[in-house]
Amino acid sequence: MKETFWEKNKRAICNLALVLVLLAAVIAIDLLAPTTSMWFSVLRKVFTFALAAVSMNLLNGFTGLFSLGQAGFMLLGAYTYAIFTIPVELRASVFRNYGASLIQFQMPIVPALLCAGIVAAVFAFLIGLPVLRLKSDYLAIATLGFAEIVRGLVQLQNFGPLTNGPDPINKFTAPEHIWIYALIAGTCILLIILIVNSTYGRAFKAIRDDEIAAEAMGINLASHKQLSFITSSFFCGIAGAMLAMCNSSVSSVSFTTSMTYQILLVVVIGGIGSISGSMIAAFIYYASSEWWLKFLDLETYTAAGARVPLLGPGFRMVVFSVLIMIVVLFFRTGIMGTREISVYDFFAKLFSKKGGAAK
Amino acid sequence: MSERPCVLHAENISMQFGGVLAVHDLTMDVYEHEVVALIGPNGAGKTTAFNAITGVYEPTNGAVWFCGEKIIENHPQGKMKKLYAGGHNGEYRHVIAKTPDRLTKLGMARTFQNIRLFKSMTVFDNVLTAKHLRRTSNLFTAALRLNYKEEARQRKETLELLELVGLADVKDELATSLPYGKQRKLEIARALATNPKLLLLDEPAAGMNPQETVELSEFIVEIRKKFDLTILLIEHHMNLVMDISDRIYVIDFGKEIAAGTPAEIQSNQRVIDAYLGVADDE
Numbered sequence: 001m002k003e004t005f006w007e008k009n010k011r012a013i014c015n016l017a018l019v020l021v022l023l024a025a026v027i028a029i030d031l032l033a034p035t036t037s038m039w040f041s042v043l044r045k046v047f048t049f050a051l052a053a054v055s056m057n058l059l060n061g062f063t064g065l066f067s068l069g070q071a072g073f074m075l076l077g078a079y080t081y082a083i084f085t086i087p088v089e090l091r092a093s094v095f096r097n098y099g100a101s102l103i104q105f106q107m108p109i110v111p112a113l114l115c116a117g118i119v120a121a122v123f124a125f126l127i128g129l130p131v132l133r134l135k136s137d138y139l140a141i142a143t144l145g146f147a148e149i150v151r152g153l154v155q156l157q158n159f160g161p162l163t164n165g166p167d168p169i170n171k172f173t174a175p176e177h178i179w180i181y182a183l184i185a186g187t188c189i190l191l192i193i194l195i196v197n198s199t200y201g202r203a204f205k206a207i208r209d210d211e212i213a214a215e216a217m218g219i220n221l222a223s224h225k226q227l228s229f230i231t232s233s234f235f236c237g238i239a240g241a242m243l244a245m246c247n248s249s250v251s252s253v254s255f256t257t258s259m260t261y262q263i264l265l266v267v268v269i270g271g272i273g274s275i276s277g278s279m280i281a282a283f284i285y286y287a288s289s290e291w292w293l294k295f296l297d298l299e300t301y302t303a304a305g306a307r308v309p310l311l312g313p314g315f316r317m318v319v320f321s322v323l324i325m326i327v328v329l330f331f332r333t334g335i336m337g338t339r340e341i342s343v344y345d346f347f348a349k350l351f352s353k354k355g356g357a358a359k
Numbered sequence: 360m361s362e363r364p365c366v367l368h369a370e371n372i373s374m375q376f377g378g379v380l381a382v383h384d385l386t387m388d389v390y391e392h393e394v395v396a397l398i399g400p401n402g403a404g405k406t407t408a409f410n411a412i413t414g415v416y417e418p419t420n421g422a423v424w425f426c427g428e429k430i431i432e433n434h435p436q437g438k439m440k441k442l443y444a445g446g447h448n449g450e451y452r453h454v455i456a457k458t459p460d461r462l463t464k465l466g467m468a469r470t471f472q473n474i475r476l477f478k479s480m481t482v483f484d485n486v487l488t489a490k491h492l493r494r495t496s497n498l499f500t501a502a503l504r505l506n507y508k509e510e511a512r513q514r515k516e517t518l519e520l521l522e523l524v525g526l527a528d529v530k531d532e533l534a535t536s537l538p539y540g541k542q543r544k545l546e547i548a549r550a551l552a553t554n555p556k557l558l559l560l561d562e563p564a565a566g567m568n569p570q571e572t573v574e575l576s577e578f579i580v581e582i583r584k585k586f587d588l589t590i591l592l593i594e595h596h597m598n599l600v601m602d603i604s605d606r607i608y609v610i611d612f613g614k615e616i617a618a619g620t621p622a623e624i625q626s627n628q629r630v631i632d633a634y635l636g637v638a639d640d641e
């Protein structure tokens with residue numbers, strides 16, 4: 001009985017072990033690294049965008065719906081979270097241009113995060129009905145349009161008492177510890193993994209593989225697409241709230257279409273249809289663009305005092321773009337394709353190879 | 360025949376694409392436990408008739424009943440009002456268009472002429488996915504694994520079904536990596552997983568060699584008995600059709616040209632002219 005339990009769950013158990021090791025590493029960094037360390041700002045971003053990418057993957061990769069509304073849903077989540085977590089006594093100073101804040105209470109982090117997800121999900125529900133009838137490119141354009149409309153709307157003076165108009169919102173609760181970010185993203189990604197591997201996940205994949213066959217097997221296309229869209233947007237909203245925490249300030253100008261493209265890039269680099277791929281790609285992408293390649297933006301001088309050519313502001317993005325092109329050219333289906341990381345299979349392969357060599 | 364309940368009753372079905380009348384006033388009945396074949400030369404409109412019956416297309420005119428319930432009804436609308444070239448115009452006033460998924464839930468399942476398996480999934484998952492429609496779970500209970508009993512039952516049933524059709528040994532392989540004949544079988548197994556009353560097969564023997572075709576006809580007879588099925592099939596392999604059908608409808612240019620038992624069809628001059636003659640030449 002014991003053996004069958006292990007046999008059945010060995011991959012999950014080994015992956016869980018990996019997650020625990022990583023979590024321990026995050027806590028260790030949190031406790032031991034100097035406060036000036038790049039680890040803090042980079043890891044916060046990595047966790048935020050890992051969640052954004054995985055939730056985009058749920059929709060684009062697993063259900064095959066090419067939506068580009070991520071920035072819009074993240075904006076909704078970020079604003080919701082920020083508005084609900086400003087301490088009551090600070091509201092007057094934040095909303096000084098609009099007299100007072102419409103909302104006069106403060107929520108703890110977890111309910112505020114849930115609200116962020118729910119607001120994004122409600123908007124997804126509303127626009128999903130008309131928009132999800134559209135096919136591929138048209139769906140992408142419609143969702144892109146939605147994101148821009150949302151961005152324009154929150155800046156309106158009329159919504160000032162709620163959204164602070166074009167002025168940024170700040171002074172809301174923004175946790176410092178990176179393990180908090182790891183925990184939020186980890187919990188959400190775990191839920192997405194559970195969904196993808198459930199009967200609903202299979203239905204989503206069926207729709208992606210062949211809509212006509214899926215429908216003929218009794219899967220209602222409209223309701224399942226809607227379900228996937230709402231779920232993905234819910235987690236996107238939470239990722240938006242995390243982004244608000246990272247920046248400790250929310251302003252509609254930062255939720256541009258190029259942010260959606262960044263997330264799309266992470267999904268494509270990681271592998272469309274691979275959750276662990278999205279997470280690995282999020283780490284590589286943000287660690288290199290925000291940290292490892294930062295030196296390229298500095299004007300550097302050799303020991304002899306001559307300026308190193310090319311290095312200077314903006315050069316980082318050139319190198320970065322070239323690297324991305326190389327990755328996409330050499331890994332046609334992203335780093336992971338549609339596979340997932342399996343610690344067990346990795347070690348099993350490693351040991352079987354070694355065993356083979358010994359003989 | 361007529362004392363048996365009627366599973367499928369299609370009445371004056373017409374399907375017109377622009378100026379092409381692909382199906383023309385087709386009427387057919389399928390009674391419980393029957394195997395009925397729909398045959399005709401290439402391009403006769405057989406697949407289109409299937410699509411109109413299973414909700415993939417809305418027929419231009421006509422109505423369909425399934426187990427006594429009216430599932431489809433339509434009449435020419437919009438531009439079609441002027442263009443419509445079929446008959447029985449004005450006899451059907453309602454518009455009923457159930458989507459394919461609802462018809463599958465009611466107990467109709469089908470396979471496709473050009474195999475449509477879920478290509479990223481294993482053989483096992485292809486069949487398991489077809490059990491999704493009988494779920495009682497919602498997204499929350501499924502994500503939190505509160506439906507583990509149902510899931511376990513579905514997995515057990517899937518395995519049993521795969522053993523029955525002889526695909527258990529390849530259950531963990533990618534569906535599209537199977538040889539052609541097995542893919543066809545898998546498509547039938549997937550349709551069976553939805554617990555149908557009526558199974559519609561669109562050219563199940565296409566691309567099979569004579570040996571495989573004989574096996575397939577035995578297989579169809581076997582599953583019909585085991586699952587208490589009524590079967591409507593399209594097929595070009597005449598041996599298979601004549602072997603296993605109780606009745607046959609022959610269509611040409613979308614219109615019925617003959618109907619009857621295999622013996623009647625084989626000796627029907629119009630059928631020989633339109634279809635069997637052509638087939639012999641090939």
Ligand SMILES: Nc1ncnc2c1ncn2[C@@H]1O[C@H](COP(=O)(O)OP(=O)(O)OP(=O)(O)O)[C@@H](O)[C@H]1O
Binds near residue numbers: 404
């Ligand atoms: N969606 C469509 N739009 C326009 N014409 C169509 C469409 N579908 C089918 N047709 C036409 O309807 C006619 C019947 O096609 P159908 O596929 O039903 O034939 P079939 O009897 O299944 O032939 P086969 O034995 O080759 O499978 C053909 O002339 C085809 O070109």
Ligand SMILES: [Mg+2]
Binds near residue numbers: 405407472
């Ligand atoms: Mg056909």
